[in-house]
Amino acid sequence: MGLESREERVELSVDIAGVRLKNPVMTSSGTFGYGEEYSEFVDLNRLGAIVVKGLSVTPKEGNPPPRIVEAPAGMLNAIGLQNIGIKAFIREKLPFLRQFKTHIIVNFFGDSIGEYVQAAEELSNASASDGGIHALEMNISCPNKEDGWIVFGTDPKAMKQVVTAVRKTTNLPLIIKLSPNVTDIGLMARVVEDSGADAVSLINTIIGMVVDVKKRRPMLANTTGGLSGPAVRPIAVRMVWEVYRAVKIPIIGMGGIMTTNDALEFLVAGAKAVAVGTGNFVNPLATIEIIDGLGRFLAEEGIYNVNNITGSLEI
Amino acid sequence: MSEYFKAAIIDNISLNEDLKLLTITPLVPTISPGAGQFYMLQVGNTYDPLLKRPFSIFRSRGFDYGHRRLEFLYKIRGKGTLCLSNLKKGDDIYVIGPIGNGYPVPKEDFVVIAGGMGIASLYPILERLKKRAYLFYGARNKDELIILDEVMALSKEIIIATDDGSVGQKGVIIDVLKSSPLIKHNSLPVYACGPALMLKGLSMLVKDAKITCYVSLDEYMACGVGACLGCVVKVRSQKTEVYKRICKEGPVFDLEDIVWD
Numbered sequence A: 001m002g003l004e005s006r007e008e009r010v011e012l013s014v015d016i017a018g019v020r021l022k023n024p025v026m027t028s029s030g031t032f033g034y035g036e037e038y039s040e041f042v043d044l045n046r047l048g049a050i051v052v053k054g055l056s057v058t059p060k061e062g063n064p065p066p067r068i069v070e071a072p073a074g075m076l077n078a079i080g081l082q083n084i085g086i087k088a089f090i091r092e093k094l095p096f097l098r099q100f101k102t103h104i105i106v107n108f109f110g111d112s113i114g115e116y117v118q119a120a121e122e123l124s125n126a127s128a129s130d131g132g133i134h135a136l137e138m139n140i141s142c143p144n145k146e147d148g149w150i151v152f153g154t155d156p157k158a159m160k161q162v163v164t165a166v167r168k169t170t171n172l173p174l175i176i177k178l179s180p181n182v183t184d185i186g187l188m189a190r191v192v193e194d195s196g197a198d199a200v201s202l203i204n205t206i207i208g209m210v211v212d213v214k215k216r217r218p219m220l221a222n223t224t225g226g227l228s229g230p231a232v233r234p235i236a237v238r239m240v241w242e243v244y245r246a247v248k249i250p251i252i253g254m255g256g257i258m259t260t261n262d263a264l265e266f267l268v269a270g271a272k273a274v275a276v277g278t279g280n281f282v283n284p285l286a287t288i289e290i291i292d293g294l295g296r297f298l299a300e301e302g303i304y305n306v307n308n309i310t311g312s313l314e315i
Numbered sequence B: 001m002s003e004y005f006k007a008a009i010i011d012n013i014s015l016n017e018d019l020k021l022l023t024i025t026p027l028v029p030t031i032s033p034g035a036g037q038f039y040m041l042q043v044g045n046t047y048d049p050l051l052k053r054p055f056s057i058f059r060s061r062g063f064d065y066g067h068r069r070l071e072f073l074y075k076i077r078g079k080g081t082l083c084l085s086n087l088k089k090g091d092d093i094y095v096i097g098p099i100g101n102g103y104p105v106p107k108e109d110f111v112v113i114a115g116g117m118g119i120a121s122l123y124p125i126l127e128r129l130k131k132r133a134y135l136f137y138g139a140r141n142k143d144e145l146i147i148l149d150e151v152m153a154l155s156k157e158i159i160i161a162t163d164d165g166s167v168g169q170k171g172v173i174i175d176v177l178k179s180s181p182l183i184k185h186n187s188l189p190v191y192a193c194g195p196a197l198m199l200k201g202l203s204m205l206v207k208d209a210k211i212t213c214y215v216s217l218d219e220y221m222a223c224g225v226g227a228c229l230g231c232v233v234k235v236r237s238q239k240t241e242v243y244k245r246i247c248k249e250g251p252v253f254d255l256e257d258i259v260w261d
């Protein structure tokens, strides 16, 4: 049998929190806009899922510029979660996304437990009446204004409270996006699993800083920003592996994925699906090339179901 | 409409110490750019530098007979442009473009204000409506007044200023503009591109005048397609102030709408 016909036999579909994705490759939140921005270059129908830019109940203006700066093999961003708000998203962006044969995962956040709950409620109601939202991804790398601005995702207690509250609010599959800015990511994943999450995604960006030495000022107006891109990949792979050993719920792995080989590292380390973020900026067709590349690699290896490579790491 | 495509480098020649002219040819049929639009160019083959860099279209040729050429004028500033300067004839690069709204094409006489490299972005409108522009061209010194002969030939009148006085008047171009009747008593549309300081100066200058100024802005960019929200500028829109994406809603804005910090 030729490689091509073997490629056709490879089963790429995966089940994440009860959602059947046609393949395990998605876009990561904040790097693919609301889908339309890349639709000129990328056939959105081919994607396993699209994860949209993080949304909040009320629109957010975001940080002043400069918001981005390059770093070795990566970039820092301090966008400040600028977004059009959930209502405008449902009215103006979701109808466009509904045309495509892919799954839509809506990333959302808040600055208090009440706001997280309200966001989840509004998204669930919109989904119940008109469809088009297949899962929620909750960004917990945000500070809690009601508790000394402590970041939800770095404090097990705050995390448990907010995830439990949102879990009670929504029947949509709930993915929790973990922050890498913690000492023990496995512990965080366990807390999230115990609080009722259906899946976890990781990693969000790692806080960093770049200095303009002539001006003696930080390069970003926000002083610090989140590092992403190939520079973070080894850290992300390590964290996926730690989380894989800590929990049973499925893992969506991300952080510096540019190529098929990069995606495979995450799958072997324990991820069931992967997301491409900064890679889209460098190569808008990265997702498509990775989907094709996975089929080819698995056929060559004689593995006919992508699920069989998840967690296949031997130590 | 913009496209993602592969292009071959035809030439990458030095015009002076840190200024180069890059000519590429798309390897697939592509649409032609409009004046003031730009492209995101891959500058190397490694992950450092990682991101593409934005460059205004300087000249485009042969789009009507299939012999397409895209030309860019660029200055070597940092890692990205240094890397780009090392690319050689025959190398392939990936490109996104043409991007952005571009300048509205003038229909009558118009004023052009160029600061340094800003001339690259403004060249296409000079070329579109030859001998109709009053060009104010400022640069640090004689060497940085690039393609001077070409733009002189395309303009109706040209006024030059250099910081060191090596050509034209000594000082910044905005000071020269201050005493020009073209700004004080006229209503010709103004097209400007250059350092933020120059554009800010222009906005002070025309504050009370009834002049439409189209300015092209500059900011760090990651995606170039409107997806990352990295390249914003604050503008007035329906009585409120919002951040707009320079790569999508720009790079050309009405000067009056810009909120300077």
Ligand SMILES: Cc1cc2nc3c(=O)[nH]c(=O)nc-3n(C[C@H](O)[C@H](O)[C@H](O)COP(=O)(O)OP(=O)(O)OC[C@H]3O[C@@H](n4cnc5c(N)ncnc54)[C@H](O)[C@@H]3O)c2cc1C
Pocket (backbone or CB within 6 Å): B038, B049, B053, B054, B055, B056, B057, B072, B073, B074, B075, B076, B077, B078, B079, B080, B081, B082, B117, B120, B121, B217, B218, B219, B220, B221, B251
């Ligand atoms: C729409 C647009 C069109 C452009 N057209 C041209 C062009 O035709 N020719 C040309 O030479 N350049 C142009 N530029 C600027 C060019 O993109 C930058 O010079 C380039 O990205 C610098 O990359 P680097 O890695 O070499 O420099 P870096 O190492 O990133 O920076 C070197 C220095 O340049 C400054 N700088 C870098 N990027 C920018 C920016 N985008 N805005 C303001 N300051 C910056 C930095 O603050 C630093 O001082 C354009 C920019 C935009 C947004």
Ligand SMILES: Cc1cc2nc3c(=O)[nH]c(=O)nc-3n(C[C@H](O)[C@H](O)[C@H](O)COP(=O)(O)O)c2cc1C
Pocket (backbone or CB within 6 Å): A028, A029, A030, A031, A053, A054, A077, A079, A081, A107, A139, A177, A203, A204, A205, A227, A228, A229, A230, A232, A254, A255, A256, A257, A275, A276, A277, A278, A279, B228, B229, B230
């Ligand atoms: C410009 C930019 C904006 C981002 N915005 C969000 C966001 O709104 N919500 C979120 O959960 N993650 C956001 N992220 C994080 C990414 O989704 C991803 O987790 C991270 O960048 C690591 O993956 P990468 O290295 O492939 O980019 C953003 C990342 C970038 C670069």
Ligand code: FES
Pocket (backbone or CB within 6 Å): B220, B221, B222, B223, B224, B225, B226, B227, B228, B229, B230, B231, B245, B246, B247, B248
């Ligand atoms: S560069 Fe990404 S939105 Fe403009």
